[in-house]
Amino acid sequence: MPQLPAPAYPDDVRARLETDAKEIISRYPGSRSALLPLLHLVQAEEGHVTRTGMQFCADMLDLTTAEVTAVATFYTMYRRAPSGDYQVGVCTNTLCAVMGGDAIFESLQEHLAVGNGGTTDDGKITLEHIECNAACDFAPVVMVNWEFFDNQTPESAKRLVDDLRAGAQVSPTRGAPLCTFKETARILAGFPDEREGAVEASGSAGPASLIGLRLAKGETPPARVVHPRTEVVDGDAPHEPSPGEHLSSHDAPQSTSASDPSHPAGPAAEEGE
Ligand code: FES
Structure with missing residues (x-):
């Protein structure tokens, strides 16, 4: 049975989105190249990519809805169902x-009583597995x-989600200040993040990421990197946070395998040794 046409946006919403879409499309030599940011634009409108949003993208780019759907369902950054204000992604790579x-x-x-992709009853949190975000260090x-x-x-992590649900101030360890999922989607569509301090805070690499660069330059890396934003300790006297000290609003105490004397790092033993 043929599918019913997608419901239309209200006229005022459609007019506003068309203005934004034309600005995005003008940045590309070929209009269809604008599909990914346009999907973020419609995601910013409703919090997920709806059939209405995909029809809008198809209309603006002279594509079929099948072509738009193929792209929207391929990338996991596009959500296909209503979701929370905060997408909490736990890297399980x-x-x-x-x-x-x-x-x-x-x-x-267990704490949120939701499974992978589930949203809490208050509509605040959507929990999901995420893939490696190149922050393995x-x-x-x-x-x-x-x-x-x-x-x-x-x-x-439990304290983090509790604070998000309570509307408490939550600051990422590094990068721009936190905003809602819809606001994030609009930034990903290519509109500037105009919040105070956002530009200055974004794009910075943490010290743990820069150790390789320092080694390549022939410099001596720090014995241990303690905190990516506020405190880096070089040399032989690593900083140990005092009891109760948290290095940003939601950092955990620093504890790595390097602090585990029963599992010292080192080259693997040859077979037969
Ligand atoms: S494995 Fe988690 S950020 Fe790379």
């Missing part, structure tokens, strides 16, 4: 998983609306 990502995900599932990583929360533990 290999490094984060072994550093505690799996434990964080399990504890958040800060593992295990949790991302909220694609902002980084580094070096998490089950306890720090």
